[in-house]
Amino acid sequence: GQQVMQIPQYQHVQEGEDFTTYCNSSTTLSNIQWYKQRPGGHPVFLIQLVKSGEVKKQKRLTFQFGEAKKNSSLHITATQTTDVGTYFCAPPGGGGNKLTFGTGTQLKVEL
Amino acid sequence: ETGVTQTPRHLVMGMTNKKSLKCEQHLGHNAMYWYKQSAKKPLELMFVYSLEERVENNSVPSRFSPECPNSSHLFLHLHTLQPEDSALYLCASSQAGGNYGYTFGSGTRLTVV
Numbered sequence: 226g227q228q229v230m231q232i233p234q235y236q237h238v239q240e241g242e243d244f245t246t247y248c249n250s251s252t253t254l255s256n257i258q259w260y261k262q263r264p265g266g267h268p269v270f271l272i273q274l275v276k277s278g279e280v281k282k283q284k285r286l287t288f289q290f291g292e293a294k295k296n297s298s299l300h301i302t303a304t305q306t307t308d309v310g311t312y313f314c315a316p317p318g319g320g321g322n323k324l325t326f327g328t329g330t331q332l333k334v335e336l
Numbered sequence: 337e338t339g340v341t342q343t344p345r346h347l348v349m350g351m352t353n354k355k356s357l358k359c360e361q362h363l364g365h366n367a368m369y370w371y372k373q374s375a376k377k378p379l380e381l382m383f384v385y386s387l388e389e390r391v392e393n394n395s396v397p398s399r400f401s402p403e404c405p406n407s408s409h410l411f412l413h414l415h416t417l418q419p420e421d422s423a424l425y426l427c428a429s430s431q432a433g434g435n436y437g438y439t440f441g442s443g444t445r446l447t448v449v
Contacts (some may be wrong), residue, residue, distance in 0.1 A: 258438075265337070267440040269440070270436065272437075273437060315437075318381065322384070322386065322430050322432050323369075323392060324370075324438065325380060325381070
């Protein structure tokens with residue numbers, strides 16, 4: 226399946242600071258999805274990016290798909306304690322509807 | 337509720353026991369999945385069912401046996417597990433060709449003693 230590197234593995238921020246997680250692939254991706262998993266919870270779908278250079282926003286979250294479709298990023302502006310959790314990128318993992326999940330970035334937000 | 341219901345939420349079983357995990361989706365999706373999530377490891381895809389046919393078995397040991405009797409239900413039968421099989425087992429469903437991603441259940445936290 227598709228292998229992706231997600232960095233950083235952990236991020237500790239003060240509330241109000243910005244946060245960015247990056248997802249890098251050695252091969253071109255047809256699309257990429259992002260998920261959030263709260264502590265003790267399950268992954269929840271956030272968004273899917275398909276087009277080269279695509280940028281999508283959801284309130285304080287900005288998602289980007291690289292021009293070469295080999296990397297993607299999630300940026301959170303002015304983090305809040307509700308943003309705590311692990312963020313996963315998930316490109317297709319082969320044929321069909323399979324997804325391969327990245328290693329995730331665990332975000333902690335301190336008051 | 338997410339539309340994907342997993343039972344039980346927690347399960348403790350001995351290595352000689354046989355148990356089953358159940359997943360039910362109410363979203364009309366045509367694909368269902370089992371994932372394993374261990375501490376400090378990425379989500380690992382175990383099985384994929386599309387239109388009730390198993391299309392993927394990701395080198396999972398035979399002590400895990402999936403069953404998909406219809407498009408709404410998915411089971412994971414467990415027998416003679418090992419302590420290293422302790423993990424969160426997540427069921428997910430999706431609609432082929434859709435842009436809405438996977439919908440995950442809340443998971444079953446399995447502990448093998």
